[in-house]
Amino acid sequence: MTDVVIRSAVADDLPAIVAMLADDPLGATRESPDDMTPYRTAYERLRTDPDQFLMVAERGGAVVGTLQLTFVPGLSRRGSTRSIIEGVRVAGSERGRGLGQHFIEWAIEESRRQGCSLVQLTSDATRTDAHRFYERLGFTASHVGFKLQLTTSD
Template identity: 70%
Template structure:
């Protein structure tokens, strides 16, 4: 992975990021790669918030992975700071080669650097391969999640 660069995402990365988000059955139903305007506005908000870290994994100038890391200060757990990993995506050509592990390890290291005591993530119930992957990295299923679409 010495030829891999993990860096903050910029506006020029949006087409690649959105393509990664849309490249699975769930993403294909909820993402719109043909209209980048809402994604551009969202990335601008993320880049303006010091608690948000949208990153890309790049090799040879090509975006091949992405994730969002959110730092959340809180009162519970004696005022613990936690991080939340979201939207982990790896380009189809790169899956199974260790890139996902490398990205998650980056997120854990950055979480420690930011003073977090806990790293959390959610994964759609249908993503069984992802669940095995996260368990292999030491994450434990601990909660039942709920969503309310507004």
């Protein structure tokens, strides 16, 4: 993967990132690449938060992967910090070529450098291929997750 550069996302990367987020059955129902306004707002919040890292993988000048790495200090586990990996996506043309593994390994190493004692992630229950991928990288399905969808009032 010497031809892959992992770097912080910049505003110009947003269309490529959103396109990857929308490029699967789940993302197709929840993303709106035709309206970049909410993504720009979210990007600004991420960009100014020192515990948020929105990253891209770039090959040949093209954005081909993305993930968000969040650092969460806490009291549990003897006051340890954990990292959370979210929004992992690899462009369709790159799948099966090792980029996903390289990207996750980068996130794990960055978490070590930041002094984290735990790396965690969630994956939709329907993404069975992703579950096998994460297990192959050493992650264990250790918890049951719950979500509560909130709606905003106009």
